[in-house]
Amino acid sequence: MKKVLVVDDSLSVARQLEKIIGESGDFICVGHAKNGAEAIKMNHTEDPEIICMDMNMPGMDGLTALRTLSVMDKEVKVVMVTSLGGVGDKFTEALKLGAKNVISKPFEADNVLRILRAL
């Protein structure tokens, strides 16, 4: 099973994603980071294959963390999960920084799993 790290300051979004990932049968959630800095640390300790990360977080935001992760770890695949997905500039910036996809909130379980399985 592929290891997934969830990064979101919202407890409720993390709960939703952990549930979707846990019930999928082909992914396992290895942790929950609450901001970009925690995500970078947990990427080192948990070694996930996929990171699902919010953009808008207090402390280090998702795009800053993505910029660092893209340099530090060429293997990990990052998918942004954000309410700002429909903002063209943010979406394009995320792809340019190396995100594999951007999922807009509100999301549906089958959409999240289709995107994770396509990675």
Added chain:
Amino acid sequence: MAVKFFGQYLVEQCIVTSNDLLDAINLQDKHNLKLGEIALAMGLISSADVQRAHNAQISKDLKLGDLLVEMGFLTIVQLEDIITRQKNTHLYIGEALLQVGALSQDNLQKHLDAFKADQDQYLSDSVELPVASVNSLLWEITADLTYKMITRVLGLPFRTGACIQKSVISPNFLLVGMDMSGDVEARYMISVSEGLQKTIARAILREESVEEESTEVLEDTVMEFVNIVCGNVAAKASQMGVIMDINPPVVIHQLLDGLPVPEEQTALCFPIYIGDGEIMEMILLITE
């Protein structure tokens, strides 16, 4: 299930890859000239004129075209001609994806139709505001998107009351806010009764019961609802050419007799009635 643009929809649906889209965006960047570049190419102005207009933009809140007219570098007729040329030669993302070979013509129309059907649910219905604002349309869209998300995310039937301007924000069980900045300066707030907070938590967490949940989790679900609404408002704003940044949502401390509205701000309150006696209020605290 959210406000999107066509390229994002295609990547999210795994119809094109993120690399395909980036190639198409790069092609657009090369092809779609800015207004100043077209004016230069048409020989109407010099690069020094453009630079002078850009410098003037630092102190004047005007679009480049309007400034070039104001400074006497272009006539209104020339500006209109440039804008028409810009529109007529614009390479849209669908056409750019065709050109980079990511889509076929048949597929483009099929996916465009599906995208339009997906986004039809976010077409704005009219909402009346009691006062005029520079960004009235955006605030109407904000109220309308709040109503749409109550239906789509929370799955709740409701009825709305008329928007009113208030000098004091009525106290409620929980008040959550999110600051909007950029081209607009405002705070979006949602206040909910205790029962409604639990209803929202059940919907967001997709749980039958939330009686065992902590206060932190219950508050977080309302903050997440605010985050979803404001993110989608920012997406709509970007489609209108308005830059809107949002900060993470926060719980706002309330006073027993309500929250007075500062003189320099306008508070627009949208009452929302859900179920029996459950009260939600959406408030826009606008600084203009």
